[in-house]
Structure formats: C-alpha cells, structure tokens
Amino acid sequence: MLVAGVDVGNATTEVALARLVAGQPPEHLSVTRGPTTGAKGTAESAQGVLDLVKRASRRLGEAPTRILLADLHPVETGLRELAADSEEDLGGVGIARPVSATPSGVGAAAGQLIDLAGLVGDPLPEPVIPIVGLIDFDAAATALNLARTNGWQIVAIIVAGDDGVLIGNRVDATLPIVDEVADTDELPRGAWAAVEVAPLGATVVQLADPLRLAVLLSLDPTRARGARNAARALLGHRAGIAVRREASGGATEQEQPRLATLADGSTRAIDISTRPPGVGDVVAIEDIDADLIDAFWAPLPEAIDDAALSLRLRQRRAVGLAVLARRSDRALEQALAGSFAGEVVVVAAETAAAVAGASTTPGAGHAPIVIDMGGGTVDLHVQLENREVAIATAGAGLLVDRICGAILGIDPLRAEQAKRHPSVHVETPFILRHEDGSRTFLTSPAAPQSVAHLCITERQDGSLDALESDLAPEVWARLRRAAKRAIIAGNLRRAITAAGGLPRGELAVLVGGCAEDAEIVSEVSLALADLDLAIARGDVLGQHGPRAAVAVGLVLLHAETL
Amino acid sequence: MSAPAVVLASADAELIRLVAAAFEEEAVPLQILAESISARAAAVRSPLGIGLAVDGAEIVVALSTGTDGAYLKGPVGDARLIGRAAARLAARRPLGEFAA
Known part of the structure; x- marks a missing residue:
C-alpha cells in the first residue's frame, strides 16, 4: 500500500x-x-x-x-503597534522628524511659522520660521535675504525640498534649516514652533529635553510635563521640528492593549511591559473568539548599546502575538x-x-526528547520510561518573521528571508561590509539601489535585496538573534517549565523548519546550557x-x- | 595631486547649474570639464572614479572601473536628481529615487 x-x-x-x-x-x-x-x-x-x-x-x-x-x-500570528506617532500622547505638541541627511546649520531656535510668501510688509515683532515650499532655491534665498534686510527675524527655516544646504549657503550657513520635510502644507501657519539641527554625527538635545522643549515652545510647567513624549519621540534624530498646538493642548487617545484572561480569572494586558504567563494559562483574549490552548506575546527586542534605537523601538509599543487554538x-x-x-x-x-x-x-536511537520548532509552535515531546509529556506552545518561526518585519519595516514574507540569511551593507558599488565587520570586494558593481543600504543576501539570482532600514548589519544581526532568542528559546523555556523540567545529560533532538536556522539552534543551545542536555539537530531518515x-x-x- | 571630485563633462550652463546644485546640497566636490566626452571618460578623469555626461537625451553616471556602460542614467530634464544620486554615490549615501 x-x-x-x-x-x-x-x-x-x-x-x-x-x-x-x-x-x-x-x-x-x-x-x-x-x-x-x-x-x-x-x-x-x-x-x-x-x-x-x-x-x-x-x-x-x-x-x-x-x-x-x-x-x-x-496558530494565529499577528503584530500590533499600539503607538504610531499620530496616536501618541504628545502633550499638545506636534512633531516632525525630517529624514534628510543634509540639513543646514546647527542649533535650536523658536519662532512663529509663516509662509515664505508672508514675509512682506512690516516685519512681525517676534522671531519667525519661514516655510519654503517646492520652489527654486535661488528664488527662495533671494526672498529670504530680502526679508532679513527688511527686518524680519528669521531664526530657522523649514524647507519642503532637498535644498537646505543650498539655501543656507545663500542666506546664512549658521541658521538651523531642516529640509525634505514632508507635508509642509500641514504645518499650522501662525503657530509657535521650534527647530533644531544637531552637529554632524550628533542628535538633537534641546528638543529631546522636555523642559528645554517647553521653554522653546513657551509651554507652562503643567504642559511641560505633558511634552515628555514629544521630547522622547525626537530623541536620537539629527533634526527635528516641534509645534505648539493651541487648540486642544490635551492628550490624544491612546490605543489600549488587548486583555488576556488567565485561568485564575485575573487579566493581563498584552503590552510591551508584560510577559506571557505559563503554557495554557491564558484562557481567553479580548477580540479573539477561539478555544485557546496557549498564547504568547513578545515586544520588539531591545538594542543593546544603543539607547536611542531602543527607545525608538520601544515607543512603537509593538507586540507580536501568537495564539494556539483548538x-x-x-x-x-x-x-x-x-x-x-x-x-x-x-x-x-x-x-x-x-x-x-x-x-x-x-545515531539517535529512540529520541527521548524532541523539540519541534515549526512556523506556528514550539513543541516539546518527552518520552521517558516513567513519563510521557507533550507540550505545544504558541509562537515560533512566523512570530519571529513578524517581529523581524516590524524592525525592518517589511512584510513577513520578506522578513522570512531576512531572518534566515545574513545581511550586508553595501558601502560602495564594489565593497560589502558583513555582520562581523569584515569586508569583501565585488568584481562587478552592486546595483545602484543597494548602495549605502542594508541588504539581504542569498537571493536565488545572486542579487541583493535592499532594505529601507538604516540599521547597520551588526545591529540588525543582534536584533534578529534577540528576537529568535526571545521567541523560540523563550517559548521552549515555558514548555520545559510546563513539562516539569528535563533530565540532565539526556539527548534532545531539534526538528522543524526553525531547526534549519543555525542561529536558532545556537540560541536554543545557549539558552538551555544550564540543563546540560545533548542538543542535536535532527536528520530525518538520515x-x-x-x-x-x-x-x-x-x-x-x-x-x-x- | 588632484582634489577628490566627481567630474561632469558638459558645457551646458543650465545642466551645470542643476548638477552643481545637487553636489552643493550633498557637500560633494564637483569638477566641470567643458569637453564633449563620455561619462566613462569623465569617470576615468575623476579622482573619485565617478563621471557624468550627456548622451543624447539622457544624463549618464559612469564608474571608472568595473563596468563599461552607464551605472545610472535618466532624462536630461532630471539632471538635478541624477546629479544628487551621483553625489550621494560619492558620499556613500543611499542614492534615492534614481537608484533603480
């Protein structure tokens, strides 16, 4: 048969x-x-x-x-970001973070937002921050210089196009000028705003300090405390804009985390600051209609040695959730x-x-401990003489994909590739920098879209998949491994706890798609080192x-x- | 010793203005050659190994080594954007929308 x-x-x-x-x-x-x-x-x-x-x-x-x-x-796997910037409580302060690599000038200044075309007639008594739309840089510089001659106190400039340095060179190279600012039309003319450009290689200081930000924006002490989120949101950026909102001045509504109901009737918020309970302890989750076997959640990993990046990741309040249902x-x-x-x-x-x-x-004989690390679950099977246990935990390879995708800003399918393959940074058309800092030379140039980008290697056609992320390869590698450790090794720990522990010195065979990933195998081996197990990768039918x-x-x- | 610069081979004043603006914005030095040579020939003359020139209706960015053809190109009307990509190439920054 x-x-x-x-x-x-x-x-x-x-x-x-x-x-x-x-x-x-x-x-x-x-x-x-x-x-x-x-x-x-x-x-x-x-x-x-x-x-x-x-x-x-x-x-x-x-x-x-x-x-x-x-x-x-x-298993259902998903990821929710609870704090997109627009939803964040910024304490009555609007913010913008220009992405331009070439702002002009250095320093922080505050003034009233005004259109370039508004710099006519008698100057306002207070400092102003003109907003320059998509017009020729020479024309903009001429208008700005004329306004300065007429007595307008221009303390900073916001530019829609990529013309910050050009305008600075023709007006005043010391003025803080931020350019490539998206949606300049949405900046409220007449509102009080602050602009800061940090020196090359540095990040904003004044706008990232809630009290300095409050002083720049003339906020009263109560609102200064409320501006802390706006200040944090600008931390780690080379340039920033903060605008005082006069109308509401209050908090915007935050998206609330889902609540998990535990077996003892208590509830736990599924958020970045909470950890999932033991296997099978979650019996219900808000908005999920299913007979649950297990639920697991994990935040984006922390960037060790990079406080600003850690904060940026944390501010997103992104939580990956996996739910295993009957x-x-x-x-x-x-x-x-x-x-x-x-x-x-x-x-x-x-x-x-x-x-x-x-x-x-x-060589395995009868495998007494099998760890099956698949897309949806990490399963622990223990078959010993005196006991037989099978524990299935929600959250495995697909949850790692979700977390990696959120870090890199790509869809989970592309993240699956990014998770499995090493990355490189294309330094020049001919030089690749690898995750360990080593470099290789190319005999034919890398594609232009990959230059100065983090790229995934190992495409079938040999080309590099350029990512928009500005992470260095070594930083991405650490975050990727941390995600694998938190989800796969973390879940395995939960399973071992639920199984009542494992006998020391016993053989544990790793199987499933995740066991093909050498990083996951090494993370699991490191995480279980204290158990003194013989951890081997399976080779089904040899x-x-x-x-x-x-x-x-x-x-x-x-x-x-x- | 030659100063490090990308070389633009052109005598077209408006094209030079647009490309030079892109290089000024990126703070990358540009050297102008008022000669009718290919982008590849301009690249060979560039201490940074990057050259620009017009070829028909297109502005072309070439490298001095590794490839005989255009590394980047686009319509002459996009000279500012192509110039920006060439400057960023020299400065090792992401090239932006004309990278494809």
Whole structure:
C-alpha cells in the first residue's frame, strides 16, 4: 500500500510517500515540501496537500491510496503597534522628524511659522520660521535675504525640498534649516514652533529635553510635563521640528492593549511591559473568539548599546502575538475526503509523530526528547520510561518573521528571508561590509539601489535585496538573534517549565523548519546550557535534515498498526 | 595631486547649474570639464572614479572601473536628481529615487 504522510504546518506542508507492507519496515520513497495554502487545518489548506501529493505521485508514477494526517491545532500570528506617532500622547505638541541627511546649520531656535510668501510688509515683532515650499532655491534665498534686510527675524527655516544646504549657503550657513520635510502644507501657519539641527554625527538635545522643549515652545510647567513624549519621540534624530498646538493642548487617545484572561480569572494586558504567563494559562483574549490552548506575546527586542534605537523601538509599543487554538471542525479532513480518491486517516497527535520521525536521525536511537520548532509552535515531546509529556506552545518561526518585519519595516514574507540569511551593507558599488565587520570586494558593481543600504543576501539570482532600514548589519544581526532568542528559546523555556523540567545529560533532538536556522539552534543551545542536555539537530531518515519529522513519523506510526 | 571630485563633462550652463546644485546640497566636490566626452571618460578623469555626461537625451553616471556602460542614467530634464544620486554615490549615501 502506498501512503502519504502529510504534515500541514502553519507555514509549510510536507508530504512523505512510503510503501507499507504488513510486518515489514516502511519503504520511504520521497519527501516533498511546499507552502501551506490558507490557514493550517482549514479547507483551503487541502489544496496545498493535494498539489503536493499530485507532484509526488507524478514523480513516482503511482498515486497513494491513503493520506495520513496528524491531529492539528492552528496558530494565529499577528503584530500590533499600539503607538504610531499620530496616536501618541504628545502633550499638545506636534512633531516632525525630517529624514534628510543634509540639513543646514546647527542649533535650536523658536519662532512663529509663516509662509515664505508672508514675509512682506512690516516685519512681525517676534522671531519667525519661514516655510519654503517646492520652489527654486535661488528664488527662495533671494526672498529670504530680502526679508532679513527688511527686518524680519528669521531664526530657522523649514524647507519642503532637498535644498537646505543650498539655501543656507545663500542666506546664512549658521541658521538651523531642516529640509525634505514632508507635508509642509500641514504645518499650522501662525503657530509657535521650534527647530533644531544637531552637529554632524550628533542628535538633537534641546528638543529631546522636555523642559528645554517647553521653554522653546513657551509651554507652562503643567504642559511641560505633558511634552515628555514629544521630547522622547525626537530623541536620537539629527533634526527635528516641534509645534505648539493651541487648540486642544490635551492628550490624544491612546490605543489600549488587548486583555488576556488567565485561568485564575485575573487579566493581563498584552503590552510591551508584560510577559506571557505559563503554557495554557491564558484562557481567553479580548477580540479573539477561539478555544485557546496557549498564547504568547513578545515586544520588539531591545538594542543593546544603543539607547536611542531602543527607545525608538520601544515607543512603537509593538507586540507580536501568537495564539494556539483548538479546532472545532474537521474542515481539512472533510475537504481532502471530498477530493482525494483514497482514504484520509488521522493517525496520531503531531507530537507523537514528531518523536517517531526524529528518532530516525542516525545515531539517535529512540529520541527521548524532541523539540519541534515549526512556523506556528514550539513543541516539546518527552518520552521517558516513567513519563510521557507533550507540550505545544504558541509562537515560533512566523512570530519571529513578524517581529523581524516590524524592525525592518517589511512584510513577513520578506522578513522570512531576512531572518534566515545574513545581511550586508553595501558601502560602495564594489565593497560589502558583513555582520562581523569584515569586508569583501565585488568584481562587478552592486546595483545602484543597494548602495549605502542594508541588504539581504542569498537571493536565488545572486542579487541583493535592499532594505529601507538604516540599521547597520551588526545591529540588525543582534536584533534578529534577540528576537529568535526571545521567541523560540523563550517559548521552549515555558514548555520545559510546563513539562516539569528535563533530565540532565539526556539527548534532545531539534526538528522543524526553525531547526534549519543555525542561529536558532545556537540560541536554543545557549539558552538551555544550564540543563546540560545533548542538543542535536535532527536528520530525518538520515537525508532530510530536521525537516519532515511529522510526515515521516505518521508513516512510521501507521505502519505499526498494520 | 588632484582634489577628490566627481567630474561632469558638459558645457551646458543650465545642466551645470542643476548638477552643481545637487553636489552643493550633498557637500560633494564637483569638477566641470567643458569637453564633449563620455561619462566613462569623465569617470576615468575623476579622482573619485565617478563621471557624468550627456548622451543624447539622457544624463549618464559612469564608474571608472568595473563596468563599461552607464551605472545610472535618466532624462536630461532630471539632471538635478541624477546629479544628487551621483553625489550621494560619492558620499556613500543611499542614492534615492534614481537608484533603480
């Protein structure tokens, strides 16, 4: 009988074809892998299974008569940012952070915002900050110089285009001038504002200090305290603009974190300052209608040695959340039964199948501890003489993708590549700087769009995938590893705690897609060093690496029943 | 020894004004050659190995090594933006919208 052991993961579906004859060991024929179509366990995920079974059958010239499935539990993974700037409580202060690498002048100054065209007639008695729209720099400089001659006190300038230095050179190179300011039309003319440009290589000081900011904006002491968030939001930037809002002067409404209800009836906010409880302790989450098995959340990682970057990451209040739920239907099984000519059999729990598959690793014998690190969950399987435990925790590779995507500002699919492959910084068209600080020389120039960018390597066509992020490769590497440590190793710790610990000196075999990632393996090994385990990467059937443990395990378990 | 500079080969006053503005904004030195030579030839004359010249209706940025063709190019009407990309290339900053 030809059978197909099928592992429908949250990210990847794997099919192991094998021939079974009663009383004989299975003849393993192939393993095929493809992306999971739709959510794990849904009717949509059946299509990916059928496509893979068809592909494997075509190669073999024979179709299986039985599909073997595991009892599945889907995981939902998402990320929420609770504090986009526009939603942040800035205490009645509007802010802008120009991205230009070439502001002009140095220092901080405050004045009334005014259009360039408004610098006519008698000058205002107070200092002004003209706003220059998208006009020729020579024309702008002429108008500004004329206004200064006529007595206007120009203390800083805000420029829409990339003309800050050009205007500074023609007006006053010492004036703080910020350029490439998006949405200058939205700056409230007549409002009191402050502009600061820091020296090269430095970041704003005055605008990042709430009291100095309050003095510059003439805020009373009460509002000065409220301006702390605005000051923090400007910390770490070369240039900044702060505008006093006269109308509301109050706080904008903050998005509130979701509440998780724990088994003891208490609640816990899912926020950057809280940690998820033990495995299975969350019984419900606001706005999520599901029978929960586990929930896990994690903030963006901290940037060690870079307080400004850490603060920028923290201010976003971004929380990645993974939720593992019991399925209330058999949609996948029913969809397969309706489309597949043979039988569809649910053989065992994923945990048991993973242990069976991992035990085919050469040299492992019976693997007593198997750690299955997939897209949606980190599963711990313990099969010892005196106890057998299986713990599934929500949050694994896909949650790492979400966190990495949020750090880099890219979608989770691209983040999946960024997570797996080392990055480089293209210093010149011919020189790459690597994460360890080493450099390599290119014989043909890198593409222009990659120059001076952080890039993901290892594209199939050999080109570099340029990212918009301004992170240095070594900084990104640290954040990436920290995310892997917090989610994969962190979740594994939760699972070990839930399992009541692990025996010292025992063999633990790592399987699943995440076990292909050497960084994750090393983070897990480091995180579990105190347990003195022999941690080894699985090699299913001695040829598939850490992949396909569940699919192959289903075949093995089913063979035992024949 | 020659001062480090990118070389623009052109005698067109308006083109020079636009490209020079881009270089001034980026604080990168630009040297003008009033000669009718290719961007590649201008790049070879540039101590920074980067040259600009007009080729038909396009303004071209070339490198002195590694490639014979244009490293960047765009319509002459976008001389300011192409000039900015060339200046940023010399300053090792992201080139911006004309990088593609």
